[in-house]
Each structure stands twice: as C-alpha cells, then as structure tokens.
Amino acid sequence: MRWVVLFLLVVVVGCGTSPESLIDEYRPAIEKMREKLKLIQDKIPQTAENVTAELSPKLILNEESPDHNCETIMYSALQGEKGAIDLMLTTNLSTTLYWANQAPSGGDQAFMKRVMDGATKAKYLIVHRIDEGQLPIAVSEQEFVAAPVRVDGFVFELDTLTIVASYVVEAIPADQVSYSFKHTESAKDRLQAFAQSSVWSDARVKIAEAIVNSTGGEVRLR
Numbered sequence: 001m002r003w004v005v006l007f008l009l010v011v012v013v014g015c016g017t018s019p020e021s022l023i024d025e026y027r028p029a030i031e032k033m034r035e036k037l038k039l040i041q042d043k044i045p046q047t048a049e050n051v052t053a054e055l056s057p058k059l060i061l062n063e064e065s066p067d068h069n070c071e072t073i074m075y076s077a078l079q080g081e082k083g084a085i086d087l088m089l090t091t092n093l094s095t096t097l098y099w100a101n102q103a104p105s106g107g108d109q110a111f112m113k114r115v116m117d118g119a120t121k122a123k124y125l126i127v128h129r130i131d132e133g134q135l136p137i138a139v140s141e142q143e144f145v146a147a148p149v150r151v152d153g154f155v156f157e158l159d160t161l162t163i164v165a166s167y168v169v170e171a172i173p174a175d176q177v178s179y180s181f182k183h184t185e186s187a188k189d190r191l192q193a194f195a196q197s198s199v200w201s202d203a204r205v206k207i208a209e210a211i212v213n214s215t216g217g218e219v220r221l222r
Helices: 002-014 019-041 092-101 109-120 187-215
Strands: 070-074 124-130 149-157 162-171
Touching (some): 092 109
16 A cells, blocks of 8 residues: 555656747747747847836735836847846846747746746836946056946836836945956956946936836845
C-alpha cells in the first residue's frame, strides 16, 4: 500500500504545468501586447509637454498591489535597443517579454501568473525617453562632466493607444561619486557608470512625483 501511495504522489507531481506550458497559455495576450508596443512606438512625439489628466480608473503603479494597472518601458526598448539607462520602474512587462522568448527552467507558478497578468492586463503604459546625449561623461579617472538630463514621460491608455498625460523632468547628476573597479576594468568607464547611476536615482524620484501630479495616480517603486 505504501508503494501505491508513493506512485500516486509521483504521478500528481509529474502532471504539474511546466513553465513553457504556462507561458503558452499567456502567449496570445503577450503577442497582442507586442503589437500594441509596435503601434505605440510610432506615436511618440519628438518632445513631451506637461499635460495633466484625472484618469479613471486611477493609475496605480505598485507591483506589490493587486490594484496595480500600469506598466512602464524605455523608449529605447520599444526600438529594440539597449539604452544607457533602464529606469526599471516596473518589471512585469520586461520579464514577461523575456520569458516569451526564453522560458525559465522552473519557478513558482503563482508568481509567474502574477507577473504575466500584470504585463498583459495593464490599463496604462508609460514610455520614458532619456536624452542620452546629456548623460555624464568621464574625462579622466577622477573627473566627469555633467549637466541636468531631460527625461520625457508619455502615459498611454492601452485600450485606445492614446497619450492621456505627459511630463518632463530633469534628473540632476551628483556632483561627486565614489566608485570601485577591478584591475581588469577601466577606471574611467567605471567612474562614468557610477556618475550615470546617480542620474538614474534622481530620475526615479522625480518621475514618481511627476506621475502622481500628471495623472492623480498612486506610485510606489521597489
């Protein structure tokens, strides 16, 4: 009898949904989102203006909340490029698109469903474009040149693919940064990377405030 029970347990465990099968269930919704992203790419204006709107339903950017309904993406990612900075305000969309091409070998299925639901059922999408020509540049191993960096934000309503709000923030680099590097790395490159990371930190704080002010929404970043 003990052998029979063990056999049944093995059968039950073995019949669990694989990550590949779970992703395949979501694939139609993922592909629909991909098509929307292609259309949105062509709708991004050359510059953003400060346009406010009281959105309904309320925009909620908080991946820890069951009411989360807004995803974000970098303009460079829309173009299929890797930009110098990824603000990483949300991770559901980028993770889902990655999984669609490369399924994980394992993982908690409840977590995977939550991530893919967040990505495919979002009401709003915010696209951010950073003027990378303004990012800090190291001129030596000790010095870098820096100035305010413009970041444009465009809030899209995903059902209609229209811009419902937009804003501009200026991220201010730190005056000084401390950095470390390995003997195999370029000290100058590492200084530049750390200087640019200070832009990332300041931009995230100001963008969170701008989203609230321009949409009347709620924002909580990781």
